[in-house]
Amino acid sequence: MVEAGQDGQTDETASQEVERDAALVERLKEGDSKALDQLFRRHRDAAYGIAFRLVGSREDALDVVQESFIHVMRGIQAFRGQSSFRTWLYRIVTHAALDYRRWRSHRQAESLDGLTALEPAATGPIHPAPQEEAAERDLQKAIDEALANISEKNRAALVLYALEGMSYKEVADALGISIGTVMSRIFNARQRLRELLASEIG
């Protein structure tokens, strides 16, 4: 049995990963909390990556990850395995993140009475900056801000492909769109990023 490491990284091949997930899903359907824990450990980093790039805040991203796995638990009985668990989870995370942004936007609009701009969507993460070179930190921040300024649809496609390593087909499955649309959205997202990051990358 291949066990996932703490960071979810293993030496499994793609097919082994799918099979391993499928076995864990079956155990989770029977209420096995250890299976849930393993699925969580295997996919939490990727889920966090998607969520962070869509909500722009570490704390919000963690909230999205937690809610996404709750959606998984509540919906696992209906999961038939016609897509991989990974693709299914990424769909859930993507839409949960987009939902969360709307919830956050609505909440801030109410509490701040419109006096303050929407933080997560308009700015980068509020977490302490990683201990890296200043230039790299600035680029990270610039990317965060640029990502926050492209459309939700284009960003979701770009995040899944460019930052999570999914294929166009997987992105299409995850977002429920055609491969042609995936290509178009990724193209538009990167063109927009090129404009927004022009001063940073020359």
Add this chain to the structure above:
Amino acid sequence: MDCDEAKQMLAGYADGELSSLENEGLAAHLEQCGRCRQIVHDQQRIQHVLDSYELPPVQDSDWNNIGKALKAELEGKGEPVQLKTRPRIEGLDPTPETQRPIVSAEPPPPVPIVREVPAPAARPRGAAAAARTPAMTLITVRPRKGRQPFRWMAHVAGAAAAALVVAMGLATLWTRAAPPLAPNTLARQDDVAIMELETDADYSVILYTGDTNDVVAIWVEPDESSG
């Protein structure tokens, strides 16, 4: 291939996601088009920047807290987590529409019975109808609108009623001597004269009977909302 066609595939080309056939076609265009080549270069360059993107780290304690919360949720301990997001699984799974999972801890609500035919609106009957047209006593049979399953029954009932009245009038004429009919009277029974009989294009019958000051009508008309 022109630039507009090529543009649809430049991202796929930059990412190596095109088929060999598509690649060949686009490569031929790129050999001739410096502008599209530049776009491919830009796409790859941005991708390279994104490849260097690093996420802010998450502390183990954060993961542990979430793990505990998930376990508690699974085991039904404590209050269920109030979610800020919806389980929008429908429409996401590429399974057929009828097989899409429904994410809910609760049983699905009963499927409502779709009523193709809305309940008919209350129609004025009896006194209400009389009040609407004080000079007449109306017996109103209104067939339902459109493709309602029992529309034919209203037609049959209307036709039968009309036939009955006509038959009564004719029987009267046949069995006993009747006073001469007024010029516009079709038949007469006792004090009731059949004044008019109309059939419209919607297979409805409009039949008026009665004397000049005491009109009785059997009125079969199409639904007011039809047409």
